[in-house]
Amino acid sequence: MKGVSAKEAALYQRRREKVYDWMAREGVSMVMLEDAEGRRDSNLRWLSGQPGDALLFLSVERKAFLAPWDINLAQLYANADYLRPYAEFERRPIPACEKAAALFKIPRNSQIEIPPVTPYPRFLRFLEALGDYDVICREEGGLAVTLEQMRAVKDEEEIRIYRQASAITDELIELLEKNLRGGKIKTEYDAVQLIDGECRKRGCEGTGFETLAAGPERSFAIHAFPPSTTAPFGSRGLSILDFGIRYRGYTTDVTLTVAAGPSRAQEQLIALIEKAYKLALGMAQPGAPSLDIAAAVDALFARSSKTMPHALGHGIGLDPHEAPALRNRGDNTWVLAPGMVITLEPGLYAPNLGGCRLENDVLITEQGPEALTASRIIRL
Amino acid sequence: MKGVSAKEAALYQRRREKVYDWMAREGVSMVMLEDAEGRRDSNLRWLSGQPGDALLFLSVERKAFLAPWDINLAQLYANADYLRPYAEFERRPIPACEKAAALFKIPRNSQIEIPPVTPYPRFLRFLEALGDYDVICREEGGLAVTLEQMRAVKDEEEIRIYRQASAITDELIELLEKNLRGGKIKTEYDAVQLIDGECRKRGCEGTGFETLAAGPERSFAIHAFPPSTTAPFGSRGLSILDFGIRYRGYTTDVTLTVAAGPSRAQEQLIALIEKAYKLALGMAQPGAPSLDIAAAVDALFARSSKTMPHALGHGIGLDPHEAPALRNRGDNTWVLAPGMVITLEPGLYAPNLGGCRLENDVLITEQGPEALTASRIIRL
Numbered sequence: 001m002k003g004v005s006a007k008e009a010a011l012y013q014r015r016r017e018k019v020y021d022w023m024a025r026e027g028v029s030m031v032m033l034e035d036a037e038g039r040r041d042s043n044l045r046w047l048s049g050q051p052g053d054a055l056l057f058l059s060v061e062r063k064a065f066l067a068p069w070d071i072n073l074a075q076l077y078a079n080a081d082y083l084r085p086y087a088e089f090e091r092r093p094i095p096a097c098e099k100a101a102a103l104f105k106i107p108r109n110s111q112i113e114i115p116p117v118t119p120y121p122r123f124l125r126f127l128e129a130l131g132d133y134d135v136i137c138r139e140e141g142g143l144a145v146t147l148e149q150m151r152a153v154k155d156e157e158e159i160r161i162y163r164q165a166s167a168i169t170d171e172l173i174e175l176l177e178k179n180l181r182g183g184k185i186k187t188e189y190d191a192v193q194l195i196d197g198e199c200r201k202r203g204c205e206g207t208g209f210e211t212l213a214a215g216p217e218r219s220f221a222i223h224a225f226p227p228s229t230t231a232p233f234g235s236r237g238l239s240i241l242d243f244g245i246r247y248r249g250y251t252t253d254v255t256l257t258v259a260a261g262p263s264r265a266q267e268q269l270i271a272l273i274e275k276a277y278k279l280a281l282g283m284a285q286p287g288a289p290s291l292d293i294a295a296a297v298d299a300l301f302a303r304s305s306k307t308m309p310h311a312l313g314h315g316i317g318l319d320p321h322e323a324p325a326l327r328n329r330g331d332n333t334w335v336l337a338p339g340m341v342i343t344l345e346p347g348l349y350a351p352n353l354g355g356c357r358l359e360n361d362v363l364i365t366e367q368g369p370e371a372l373t374a375s376r377i378i379r380l
Numbered sequence: 381m382k383g384v385s386a387k388e389a390a391l392y393q394r395r396r397e398k399v400y401d402w403m404a405r406e407g408v409s410m411v412m413l414e415d416a417e418g419r420r421d422s423n424l425r426w427l428s429g430q431p432g433d434a435l436l437f438l439s440v441e442r443k444a445f446l447a448p449w450d451i452n453l454a455q456l457y458a459n460a461d462y463l464r465p466y467a468e469f470e471r472r473p474i475p476a477c478e479k480a481a482a483l484f485k486i487p488r489n490s491q492i493e494i495p496p497v498t499p500y501p502r503f504l505r506f507l508e509a510l511g512d513y514d515v516i517c518r519e520e521g522g523l524a525v526t527l528e529q530m531r532a533v534k535d536e537e538e539i540r541i542y543r544q545a546s547a548i549t550d551e552l553i554e555l556l557e558k559n560l561r562g563g564k565i566k567t568e569y570d571a572v573q574l575i576d577g578e579c580r581k582r583g584c585e586g587t588g589f590e591t592l593a594a595g596p597e598r599s600f601a602i603h604a605f606p607p608s609t610t611a612p613f614g615s616r617g618l619s620i621l622d623f624g625i626r627y628r629g630y631t632t633d634v635t636l637t638v639a640a641g642p643s644r645a646q647e648q649l650i651a652l653i654e655k656a657y658k659l660a661l662g663m664a665q666p667g668a669p670s671l672d673i674a675a676a677v678d679a680l681f682a683r684s685s686k687t688m689p690h691a692l693g694h695g696i697g698l699d700p701h702e703a704p705a706l707r708n709r710g711d712n713t714w715v716l717a718p719g720m721v722i723t724l725e726p727g728l729y730a731p732n733l734g735g736c737r738l739e740n741d742v743l744i745t746e747q748g749p750e751a752l753t754a755s756r757i758i759r760l
Contacts, residue, residue, distance in 0.1 A: 072729060119517075196573065222453070307467075
């Protein structure tokens with residue numbers, strides 16, 4: 001089995017160096033990151049290549065210790081200075097954390113930071129077991145927030161990946177439109193299947209999330225449930241298709257609306273969505289507070305007495321939802337910056353009309369917004 | 381839009397009554413349950429029918445208040461005494477919790493229980509905002525553990541669903557074997573696609589989790605990464621296919637191993653897995669501590685100097701992994717009981733041989749274990 005390439009190893013190492021620098025500044029001696037069922041954390045992949053199910057410990061002495069559930073998989077994908085199977089610690093984070101502290105020779109009373117999503121009862125157990133250390137669990141000022149900020153601005157390699165992933169996504173959009181017009185996509189699941197199959201043919205890891213395909217009977221829901229069925233898709237009315245492909249870890253996220261013989265009210269809904277999308281795209285300039293863009297779109301809808309039941313968009317990356325936020329809410333302080341990759345996805349939904357959503361992925365550049373994908377309203 | 385049927389509403393109501401009884405006994409005035417990205421909780425579906433993305437509040441005065449992200453979807457699927465869109469609270473749990481306490485007229489200083497997975501920093505904010513109440517966040521003795529125990533033993537309706545879901549799963553296994561023998565399944569993704577398409581044709585909501593298809597080159601991993609590719613499947617060596625279908629919310633979970641022209645060492649691996657499976661199935665009697673079964677299988681493997689890197693199995697239900705545990709670890713105190721639906725899935729993995737896993741779903745009855753599914757080693 002060949003492992004991680006030298007180039008990849010250097011990339012993970014570079015990212016970890018940033019964390020080590022932060023730790024030194026903050027006086028944190030060791031940090032723990034965890035990816036487990038119910039508490040997924042793509043920071044492990046970002047920092048080590050490990051695709052999942054592991055603990056990662058970093059020491060301020062600039063060393064990384066990975067404890068994966070599946071040691072075979074880790075040897076193939078991950079880069080770290082030390083590697084031990086999680087099973088050695090009975091898959092319990094506290095004994096693994098004790099081991100890491102011993103391995104790194106963390107001095108007593110120094111700070112060990114654990115994830116901010118650590119449940120309160122578990123945090124108490126950490127405090128008890130690691131009484132010799134100062135165990136910290138925080139949001140503000142903590143590592144998770146710092147990593148969120150780092151990852152919100154993509155590096156050159158990530159932008160390169162996004163251009164490739166977007167090109168594949170656009171090929172799929174073309175194929176979808178062709179097969180819709182050609183009558184080859186008749187049901188929700190026909191669309192799902194095309195995406196699933198064609199993305200893998202193009203070297204994708206799969207989809208970035210479960211494809212949501214909702215024909216006219218079900219498009220009133222923001223996220224259709226079940227995600228797809230064998231119900232008609234692209235038949236008279238509004239159908240929504242929300243999908244993303246995962247390429248080298250990174251997911252795209254686009255939504256097509258298919259309008260077949262739309263009624264006057266449906267046409268008005270579409271026109272409003274297209275107007276909102278244009279407005280949002282024009283405002284997505286570097287330096288713009290994302291709250292302002294989301295508020296402008298909400299205000300546009302309000303003038304037609306409509307309410308969008310979700311945020312205008314979000315950052316994308318290793319996770320389908322990551323920083324920055326694009327939400328019209330007081331606590332959203334994000335400012336768009338070059339290198340950010342975001343979605344813009346105005347949508348409106350009504351039980352009697354169905355839903356309409358238009359979503360593309362947008363790279364923020366020094367020069368302004370650049371739509372990476374070419375999703376659209378498809379009129380049949 | 382038609383909503384929940386009277387029969388379904390009565391089912392959810394019955395389940396909630398059990399929680400109300402527990403609350404009265406424990407002196408808890410209100411409980412909050414949350415299903416959100418990163419903190420999924422199928423208890424919401426079990427108690428109200430709401431498929432996801434919502435808060436559910438229950439009062440000891442025997443009333444339920446649901447705050448869903450998508451009100452349209454909730455009106456179709458959910459049953460509760462009160463229903464308000466989560467957006468009214470800016471999708472923030474604390475204002476929603478304050479509203480629920482006011483709606484239910486919860487007396488000051490009485491107990492409000494929040495989920496045990498509540499992150500420590502968020503718990504502090506709850507304490508601060510709800511200072512008039514006694515906010516509790518606990519594992520032991522708490523609602524989540526109680527619900528886990530309730531749900532570990534399936535009721536009649538759930539067992540009926542499991543029989544239907546298992547029949548569909550078996551039809552898929554037959555189809556998979558036929559298409560493998562007929563040469564129609566050549567790649568990992570061919571197998572994935574067959575499952576995805578055929579389960580939906582049979583009225584399933586989809587798969588219960590992303591299907592893991594690993595051909596001989598990748599079957600050494602417990603859970604292949606990526607979950608499936610266009611690499612050969614069923615070619616010379618050992619291929620693993622781990623899948624489950626989701627039917628009316630409930631997921632099955634089976635694993636096939638396909639052995640094509642296995643080597644002597646691979647044959648030995650298969651024989652050991654089959655022996656382990658038989659041993660485990662025979663021991664899966666009502667009253668048996670699940671730790672004993674898992675320990676017996678581990679001991680069997682140890683005699684051949686092999687180690688299984690995962691648990692012997694787990695309960696299944698609305699979640700692909702739920703109680704009871706079937707783990708060889710000191711803290712596993714589960715005892716099998718009639719009505720439990722579990723998986724048994726002995727597996728061994730080696731980079732040079734590939735992996736072999738055999739997994740079926742088993743209902744524990746008064747009379748003993750009943751294998752619901754008929755997965756097997758398929759020799760080509």
